[in-house]
Amino acid sequence: MFDRRTAVRVVGCSLATSLVAGVAVLISDHRSDSSPSPAVTIAGPYANLLASSTDLGPSQLDHAQLTVGLRGPTRPDPLLRWADTKGLDVRWQPGEDWAIVEGAPPVVAEAFDVPVHDYRGMQGQVFYASPQQPEVPAAVRNTVSDLGRILGYTPHREARPDHIPLDVPGQGLTPTALLTAYNANPLTEAGITGKGQTIVFFAFSGYDQGDLDDFAEMSGLPPLKPVLVGGQPSESRAETVMDLEVAHAIAPDARMVVVNARPTLEGGRTYERIAEMFDATNKQFPGAVWSLSIGWGCDALITATDLKPVQSALERAHRNGTSAFDASGDTGGLECKGGENWSSPPGPDDVGLDAVSSLPGMTSVGGTTLSTDEDGQWLAEQAWIDSPLSQGTSGGVSKLFPRPTWQRRLSIERDSGKKQRRLTPDVSALADPFTGIRIRFDQQDLVGAGTSQAAPVWAGLTALMNQYLLANGGQRLGDVNPLLYRVAAGANAPGFRDVTLGGSAVDVAVPGYDLATGLGSPNVAQLARDFLDIQKGMAPR
Template identity: 60%
Template structure:
């Protein structure tokens, strides 16, 4: 594996909040660092409307332990701020009027108007943790009232290297050696797959897809109402999960409210916690994202990490698409005429979390019946698309990832963990607006893994095992030493920043699954650790 660009680490720093004052803000101290990289580019691309004189701002504070943050509460009270903290959580939300925040932290907070017309507050500076809070506060997030987001727009094409104008459900299951499990009755029965979505779907498309391929009709459970009009993303996710696990319950959770106003990551955490309470032990699939990792500090994502960890404890497995910008997630899909820079390399922030399984993308070749022939990393230069991947600027390398890729930054979380077909020229069939189409993207790869996990969970429960829950430690343990070969190693191709190669790589992770072998390996580990 050869890195073409080295990703530099951001230093998580601090910020907090305070009510409105009529006194002018103090001058900015040299000790307050100006944030650079994609964050600075976001502000530079927006119109500066001047100082934010009114309205509340908020940011996230990470704590050194789970105990009540008495020092923080006292400090914020002295500065006329408020704190929201949930017992046993290692983070809190601090908020107050924008001018008081600016005064307390010796920073500027301005209002901006973005290119899409959105008005938001932001500080170009990242203050350190106040000295009075060093014993209790580990870090503080950005002062930023806008959360860039992405929803993949699957490319619709005529397929080249798979049979009969795209993979049928049978061929898709066959490609990843799951069809014999399906014919034996392991179809996801008794499991639930949750799809978090920014867009809607049309029930008529789901009915047509099911009828066309001889699958039972299904009606998803819809939580929070339709996010928007029917689009390819959610339609594709539902149909791919149904193709692999037709008897699993499918749930669509409207995630669009997390984009309204500020505090997106707190809202995401609340959404995940509510989903966990209603559907404990479900399998989650994210084909959406909330901005590149270089826009934030690790503190910003603390509410999401807590919610994912709690869901794991209840049996949930979470998959997130690694992104479709070929390792340049921080470029944002804009200005592709300019050569990429170090600031462009990056990861989708949520996909980079150690608590989710990040899924990269491949180009797949099969026989006429769908039997696997070969895969390589998905990278389509003319479309400026490809599998996301790289090293995190926010999170340390988890213990379960320490033994792979010694040539990569040894201290940082690596993405993706695994992969599946994403190339729209070699992907699965869907029905959209009553048309037979083929779509792709890593937003296809994540629900493929979600559907396969539903099948594996049913099999495990039927054979004396248990639901998989947090799958990442299992994946890396199996890759290192397992009775059966569970992964097809992807050694060809790359993305805009890294090459695929033998073993783990920063484009396709551990590789793509041989599901029949993978589930046997998981069952063996579960029985050995009972």
């Protein structure tokens, strides 16, 4: 277990033990055997963030840090010695290929030969940042492969559309219709209800228990009483309420857990804190299904090195049987729009992905417009886009990660060069606010919406499939992405409904995989059988 291993911390010349969370990832256009380039000014959304903030001069804060990628998982002694001579601290977890270098901002600035200033953002937040990407110091080039950003603020979001229809008590899919639409009824009719499974929601906002009680009663479901970890994140908002109610509609006997993710936004060490949160959740709820409808910045703001701690934590959770689903976003593929964080005219800089959702270990969930008959029977689906409201499903080509092995069969025109990149989303489900799921919030009947609805749909359905697999001699799905793409490449039954209409602001849906809806939406009963066939060695090769 991760929490039983030893971390090394260097402070001056002393060694001490410390527990840190960790992760691993390689930035696809940083080659470990290439010569480092000089420090250069960072362009794109990062520059937009700093340009829209007030430069307060050299940082007066008490702390700055950056993540460094290592060339291997062995103890980085040259880095430790170099940091000691520079007056910096290093935190490294044995077995990891990353470390954290930290110290007073002037010391960090001198050691890496880049300016580190304080900035006041458009929302009044004060943070440190360097406008330049530092190079790897010559003394540690044989140990350090690449560097993350020197940035003490991470723009964050809840993946929800700006408009949710009100006063529609007679509309929206009921739990029965939702299960029917995605062909989960064969499982539920056989007694598969999520019993024995746990679904964890990472949230920036809280919930009102009265809304959950009303939803369960009006839907004829068992009581919905989540386990709360870390206290209520903030005031009740539709986001967390919707996540819980959507998953409960699908898997009413699963245990629901809400983890307060707000502490990840504090202290300028966001991605390390996310990893710590993931590790703590993995320890407390091993083998759970995770659902995220929140985001911590677009992939153009950071490097893959910054995300190393998160990827490693995901991999540890996968080994315990956890599957993780993250909303791809609701900006139609323009996840690098600054919103309240920076102002800029629409342009190519807006095109990007939610950084955490694009991790190879995360299943990115896009959104669709779903059509059913009056009984909930599936009729059609298309990629969700609402141009007048500037919202819709997000996805695209990663700026950070190479193409995973399980995506290498795909042919995507926008990624047809030599740099084969990670593609998102992986899958999709209903997200259009005019064809969504009936929920209860603030004592009103609403219709759920956004890829933040699609992610808990997949989480709930995965809880059902896990129970089915365990009941039939299989095992929890764990890292589900390789399995999803294996089913899509050929299975005993079609596990997906291909979405070929619609698109995002950047891409269009086409037959097969596309950057708007991924592999498509689930045909659950058949997908569950396909997974079982794979686990029992009965699937096509």
